[in-house]
Amino acid sequence: MKIKSLLIGSAALMTVSTGSYAAGAVVLAAPEPVEYVRVCDVYGAGFFYIPGTETCLKIGGCVRDDISFRAGFTGYWNRARFAPNFDARSETEWGTLRAYGEVELNYDSGFGVAPLAAPFNNNYFNLVHAFIEVQGASGTFRIGKTENPYARFLGYGAPNFTNSGNYGYENRAEVSYTFNGGNGFSGIIALVENAAHAGNVAGAQWATNVEGGINFKQGWGSIGAIIGYDGFNSQWGAKAVARFQGSNGFNAGLHVMYASFAAGVANDYRVNALQQNWSILGHVGFQASPKVGFNALAQWFDDPVGGGAWAFGANVAWTPVSNLLIRPEIRYQTARGVGAWDGVIRFQRSF
Secondary structure, three states: OOHHEEEEEEHHHHEEEEEEHHHEEEEEOOOOOOOOOOOOOHHHHHOOOOEEEEEEEEEEEEEEEEEEEEEEOOOOEEEEEEEEEEEEEEEEEOEEEEEEEEEEEEEEEOOOOOOOOOOEEEEEEEEEEEEEEEEOOOOEEEEEEEHHHHOOOOOOOOOOOOOOOOOOOOOEEEEEEEEEEEEEEEEEEEEEEEEHHHHOOOOOOEEEEEEEEEEEEEEEEEEEEEEEOOOOOOOOOOEEEEEOOOOOOOOEEEEEEEEOOOOOOOOOOOOOOOOOOOOEEEEEEEEEEEOOEEEEEEEOOOOOOOOOEEEEEEEEEEEOOOOHHOOOOHEEEEOOOEEEEEEEEEEEEEE
């Protein structure tokens, strides 16, 4: 009887205790359902929807290491680079709204240019692209920092080269409109930041260049022309570019470049100091197999001091596995009676 009473009392005590605990318990909210990343195939491979939005994002880039040999192979320096990029796009009533950004995180080490110069190492950051685009049915409006149309619109210099020749490359702020006429025709008009303004030399002075070009592109290649006006120095430049792409892996290109010249006056459209008025760049390439390609280039400058200057280059582009490039390259340059060899080996993993 005593044992029975003890058990009944214990049960009653447990009931009271449990009820008291339940009255003060914290009620946890049900977890939110997880939204898995969805593939966005509207803009090509690699895009996905940012969770909770209708904006598609692609993350890419590369990790690269260049070992560059100085003129005469008297020494070398090294550049390691991490270059991620971000491409965000969505559809609006104006068309496709795009934002693109790419940064370069670099580390340089080695020796200075002069023989026996002191060793150096340098970490630095470079914003290569930061622009906004609105892509409509007939064309694209772009504003921000990027590579100038004079360099990119007709295609860059010699493709598949680390030292791809001199062709008027700049990286500055711009406002541009690219017109897509259909049937392979396109045109561009742009206001581009002048070198003086980008270098903070011009101060409050107006320093804007104007660039405009046309291009015709088909399966066999392309042909086009572009002109640029240096608004700060009242100088100008122009170039015509023809490219050929064969079905057998062969490609070739020819760039004919002209720039006005005035002694002691800068011109954003002179491709380097060896060009007074004219420069011609030619290049050929052959993709021998899916993993091996051969490339060569030659460029001439109408240097008035040396009676003309030349640059020659050749490389082998080897892709042993997907997204890994190993490319040894060699170059020979002549300027004002002096010739010198240099070279570079590039290792690049793209993603």
